[in-house]
Amino acid sequence: MSVIDEHSAAQADSAWHRMRYWVFAHAVDDFYQGLVPAAIPFFVLERHYSYTAASGLALAATLGSALPQPILGLLADRRPLLWLAPAGLTAAGVGAGLAGPAPGYAAAWILLLLSGIGVAAFHPAAGRDARRDAGDSATAMSLFAVGGNLGFFLAPALATPALVTLGVGATACFIPPAVLMGAVLWRYQQRRAATHRPAAQTGGRDRWAPFLLLTAIAVVRSVIAFGMNTFIALYWIGHLGASRGFGGVALTAFLVGGVLGTLLGGRIADRAGMLRTIQIGSIAAVPALILLRAVPEQHLALAAAVLAGLAVNIPFAVLVKLGQDYLPGRPGTASGVTLGLAVSAGGLFVPVLGVLADHRGPQSVLTVLCLIPVAAVILGFLLPPPTHDRRSARADTPLSTLDS
Template sequence: MGSAVRVGEVRKAPGTWRRMRLWGTAHAVDDLYQGLVPAVVPYFVLERGYGYVAAGGLTLAAALGSSVPQPLIGIAVDRRGLGWLAAAGLALAGTGFGLSGLAGPYALVWMLVLLSGVGVAMFHPAAGKAAREAAGDSAAAMGVFAAGGSVGFFLAPVLATPLLVTWGVRATVCFLPPALLTAYVLHRHRRRTLASGRVAARRTGADQWGPFLLLTAVAMVRSVVFFGVSTFLGLHWLRDLGGSRTLAGVALACFLGGGVTGTLLGGRIADRLGLVRTVQVGTALAVPALVGLVLVPGQYPPLLFAALTGAVLNVPFAVLIKLGQDYLPARPGTASGVTLGLALSVGGLSAPLLGLLAEGHGPRGVLAVLCAVPLAALALASLLREPGGAAG
């Protein structure tokens, strides 16, 4: 593998940054629909009378749809191309979520959220492969793509809270147009690319399955923390801290907004300190940030720790994507399907179990348990090595 492309070198290629902005924006719109699920869950609880287990079930539906199919989709992308899946997945993600608030029976709501997750699954492998082709070996450039996902999660409560406060869960239909418009833009971009005859060079090298599987385990543990906090943070402000619905939305926005900053910082840190070391540092810092989130009293001071928790949890985000593709250089779609899809979404599968914990101990009890989870990820991350055996 060639030497890493530094940030300054990438800045000299405006075409690269234009393409990264396109894929970063598309990633933001796609992950908006993942972020909207935890944002809307408290309103289903309050308006429909769903219990904590049912609330966790909606997160489970989104996670099942977005995680389980992605490795298979990634394999298909590596073998057959299927670049059109990015646009098609965006359209499906927006349609499923947009209609969920209009549905009546819980089973139908659950199925629509599941379909939205499947759309997310269709987007990530094709988009992750295309973004890596545009970014080259720069972790900072891949950080733009990864940060798009964090921006989408951040914008979810910011955009959803005033609409949900005003119109309730029926406001989900307002989020249908962004997906359809962005899908059309991606479709046009793909047609122009095919017409121009540009073909990206195929990455080669020996696949390192052992380190890749270890990395996947790290990402899965991180995902449990991320989805656990995303799902129960708003309920923690409502039920444990006595905050308003608006303040609960602000808390979630702080958490996800911190994630945007952490993602961008993570890519730049990795270009200087190394990929593996960045994963280890971000994972270690998650523990004190979570402890502060649980223990600091009041409705407003914990907002700082919500932002800090989001930041440190997302420092490894872009790095995990790039590192996975470096471990599997000949299979970028498969690597993206696992690191962006299965590993980063599987945390939602734990939501029903966390819901059971919340039934007995409240949302604060869930957050308290999550304080210890990053220690498992840190233990796994300590065994990682830089691709090619370079020192971290």
């Protein structure tokens, strides 16, 4: 093994050692966000909900996870709140788990709202403390972000067989991991606080204008991700003629691509800069989604689903880190918005897509999603480089400027 390879392996091992608790915690938390779209086809098929009504369940989880984010982010910037991430993770799992066996639509809607509030409680504090442990490594932050992707990936992979066998009430089987991981994370936070002094906030001026541009890009990416997570299985079942189980396989394929894309995005950012990573991912998403929509055969389309998930998620970890770089004095607010509010905001558009699916079929939703990344491409070229980190700023500076 060369010296460079040994150094890269040592860096990866060090990043994993620092981030392993956050990877597992983020995976468990976002499992319950992934459980909602995995269960929606079963609400439609077993309880005969319309696409619009089923999309309303996704909206409930989104409202809970989106609306409290700014307030919780401000609180995380002012107080340690070491209990907030573990408690939020636990609430996310209990709410989502009880939604399946809930006796009616209203009860399921309220439980998913409470689950979303748990997700909202987890992300600002977790994003702040994960950045504390990651330092300035985009690769380390990509490990934290990929934990969320893994949670989304495992949800259909684990839940679909249970839902096919036991029905939508099987969501209750997935409550214990939230309770266990919440306890483990709480113990870790206590140990970390006892053995380390609180890290000082990174110096620098908060830059709200570029942060808002970045938030808009995160919302665009979120619309695509939520749209695909909610309707890709229904597209396979209703348009490509697949079975229920194979519809879950299609969602899993898209989420596998998301895991790969998040890891790839962190590596690209450490080498080429964060802005170029966002631009590369945004541009690549357009042909990848078009290919997915164009392939007419359900088995061949699985490869296109992986590719689309990869392209859409290349910017994911970078959005979180760059948001904290734009707001160096407010890491909790930055992570709450980019990792929580903006990501959840995509779910607000799901009912609109549900109405479209009711009238034109789920294939019309995938057609619309092919056009949405164009907005992220335009916004990506308007972002300025971060200023507090000279290495990152230089990597993201146009080559013509560096050569002058």
